[in-house]
Amino acid sequence: MPIIVNLDVMLAKRKMKSKELAEIIGITTANLSILKSGKAKAVRFSTLEAICEALDCQPSDILEYSKS
Amino acid sequence: MRKIKILHWFVIILIVGYSLNFIANIYLTFYTPDFMNFNKEFYNKFILGYYTQFVGLAFSLILFIALFFLKNGLKLTISKGFFNQKSSEKLKIAGNLFLIYGVLCLIWDTILLFYSKGELYFVAGISSDILLILIGFSLFIIVDFIDNGNILQQENDLTI
Numbered sequence: 077m078p079i080i081v082n083l084d085v086m087l088a089k090r091k092m093k094s095k096e097l098a099e100i101i102g103i104t105t106a107n108l109s110i111l112k113s114g115k116a117k118a119v120r121f122s123t124l125e126a127i128c129e130a131l132d133c134q135p136s137d138i139l140e141y142s143k144s
Numbered sequence: 145m146r147k148i149k150i151l152h153w154f155v156i157i158l159i160v161g162y163s164l165n166f167i168a169n170i171y172l173t174f175y176t177p178d179f180m181n182f183n184k185e186f187y188n189k190f191i192l193g194y195y196t197q198f199v200g201l202a203f204s205l206i207l208f209i210a211l212f213f214l215k216n217g218l219k220l221t222i223s224k225g226f227f228n229q230k231s232s233e234k235l236k237i238a239g240n241l242f243l244i245y246g247v248l249c250l251i252w253d254t255i256l257l258f259y260s261k262g263e264l265y266f267v268a269g270i271s272s273d274i275l276l277i278l279i280g281f282s283l284f285i286i287v288d289f290i291d292n293g294n295i296l297q298q299e300n301d302l303t304i
Contacts, residue, residue: 108304116302116303116304117302117303118299118302118304
């Protein structure tokens with residue numbers, strides 16, 4: 077998929093663990109793992125908003141488009 | 145789901161009834177010589193004479209197997225939910241078998257109808273054959289719904 081999820085990078089920058097983020101935004105670690113691995117088919121705006129708020133970043137910091 | 149449970153039990157009752165009917169037919173044909181002991185002129189109406197009845201009996205095995213697949217498909221729907229691949233596969237096989245049985249019986253009954261020069265009994269048979277073909281097609285449509293639902297559910301599950 078040409079959309080790359082850079083959640084790992086942002087988590088590393090903020091020195092936050094996946095489990096912590098999952099707890100803050102209220103999704104399961106399994107779902108966060110699906111999102112991180114790029115297997116997710118779609119992301120809800122509410123989830124994106126929660127991630128951006130928790131990591132104090134912009135949607136563009138998490139999602140990237142790359143021509144493949 | 146309650147309606148599917150009722151349908152599941154109805155199919156089980158049908159299978160039991162069908163089995164009893166099958167056993168009774170075999171018993172009456174092979175172990176009671178007086179039963180079906182008509183004169184030779186009567187059998188002349190049928191294309192294969194005395195053996196015509198066994199063709200229908202052989203065809204009914206297809207329907208019997210189709211009912212088994214339908215029962216299994218319904219059972220999987222009850223245990224795993226509406227949208228799952230396994231029940232869709234079982235229902236597809238059941239649909240195929242219903243269709244094959246319906247088409248075979250339709251051809252056979254049409255041959256018998258023409259051979260017997262329009263005996264009313266075979267006309268009634270043809271209408272039930274068409275009904276079975278319709279059931280087969282309906283099952284195919286249901287399978288399409290299940291497959292589409294399956295894709296939608298997977299996408300929904302992967303929407304975070």
